[in-house]
Amino acid sequence: SYELTQPPSVSVSPGQTARITCSGDALPKKYVYWYQQKSGQAPVLVIYEDSKRPSGIPERFSGSSSGTMATLTISGAQVEDEADYYCYSTDTSGRGVFGGGTKLTVL
Amino acid sequence: QVQLVESGGGVVQPGRSLRLSCAASGFTFNTYGMHWVRQAPGKGLEWVAVIWYDGSNKYYVDSVKGRFTISRDNSKNTLYLQMNSLRAEDTAVYYCARDGMVGITPTLDYWGQGTLVTVSS
Numbered sequence: 001s002y003e004l005t006q007p008p009s010v011s012v013s014p015g016q017t018a019r020i021t022c023s024g025d026a027l028p029k030k031y032v033y034w035y036q037q038k039s040g041q042a043p044v045l046v047i048y049e050d051s052k053r054p055s056g057i058p059e060r061f062s063g064s065s066s067g068t069m070a071t072l073t074i075s076g077a078q079v080e081d082e083a084d085y086y087c088y089s090t091d092t093s094g095r096g097v098f099g100g101g102t103k104l105t106v107l
Numbered sequence: 108q109v110q111l112v113e114s115g116g117g118v119v120q121p122g123r124s125l126r127l128s129c130a131a132s133g134f135t136f137n138t139y140g141m142h143w144v145r146q147a148p149g150k151g152l153e154w155v156a157v158i159w160y161d162g163s164n165k166y167y168v169d170s171v172k173g174r175f176t177i178s179r180d181n182s183k184n185t186l187y188l189q190m191n192s193l194r195a196e197d198t199a200v201y202y203c204a205r206d207g208m209v210g211i212t213p214t215l216d217y218w219g220q221g222t223l224v225t226v227s228s
Contacts, residue, residue: 001169033214035152042202042218043152049210086152088214095166096142096154096215 002026002091004099011105018074020102022087025068032070033088034063036081037101043086047072074104082106109133109217111203116222119193129186129203129219137161137181140206142215143188145199153199156188157206171197193226200224 004024012018022032032050035043045054047063050070060075074081087099115127129141143155156167156177165177176189186203200221207216 031212031214035215037152042220043215044218045209045214045216048214049212052210054209054216084151088152088154093166094157094164095168096144096157098144098152098154101151 002095002097004087004089004097006085006087006099006102008100009103009105011107012077014079014106015076018077018081018104018106020072020074020085020087020104022070022072022099023068024070024089024097024099026091027065027068027070027089030089030091032063032065034061034072035086035088035098036083037086038083046085077104077106079106109205111205111217111219113201113203113219113222116201116224118225118227120228121194121226123193124189124191125193125224127188127190127201127203127222127224129188131184131186131203131205134205136179136184140213141177141179141186142204142206143177143186144202144204144215144218145197146202146221147196147199150199155201158186190224193224195226198224198226 034047037043050065051063062073110132112130142157158177174192178187202221204215205217206213
């Protein structure tokens with residue numbers, strides 16, 4: 001089955017740049033989406049189609065994708081960005097798949 | 108505004124069945140695909156199933172194939188997940204989510220708040 005691989009945790013100080021990676025064999029042919037999930041809340045879409053930002057998402061959130069690796073970048077991370085982040089894509093038959101999630105700590 | 112409200116969760120014994128519902132409002136339900144996603148306690152998100160806007164196609168994660176059935180009633184703006192032969196590993200919060208066109212391709216753009224299913228004897 002198709003898998004997306006993320007690091008379990010990333011830690012930065014406030015104001016630093018946080019980078020969270022997501023790797024998968026099908027990423028050269030498939031878009032990646034990024035979701036932020038804060039404790040006890042439903043996920044929120046922060047990046048779609050590799051690098052686009054939905055309305056209402058701060059400009060410090062950006063995304064990129066090259067080959068089999070996608071990256072979510074938070075430039076000047078804030079304490080309120082502390083959350084779990086998940087990459088998401090689909091396999092060739094249209095089924096969804098999430099990465100294992102990355103816990104971002106900002107302190 | 109888009110609203111998705113799940114219901115039907117609870118405690119159920121292994122091997123038994125449960126049906127979850129997701130009531131949708133604030134958008135034209137019969138023009139959107141819909142997903143179920145689950146999250147076991149302290150674990151990550153797991154995609155479970157998707158159904159096309161008209162119910163013509165359905166896809167499942169391997170671990171629930173043959174046990175879970177996703178369906179919808181467009182006249183009632185409601186999405187369902189029939190869960191049979193439940194196992195302890197099905198214990199999770201179950202979210203419904205809309206398959207919306209944020210860009211040129213659809214993705215899960217709106218989510219409900221989830222309903223907890225606990226499988227335990």
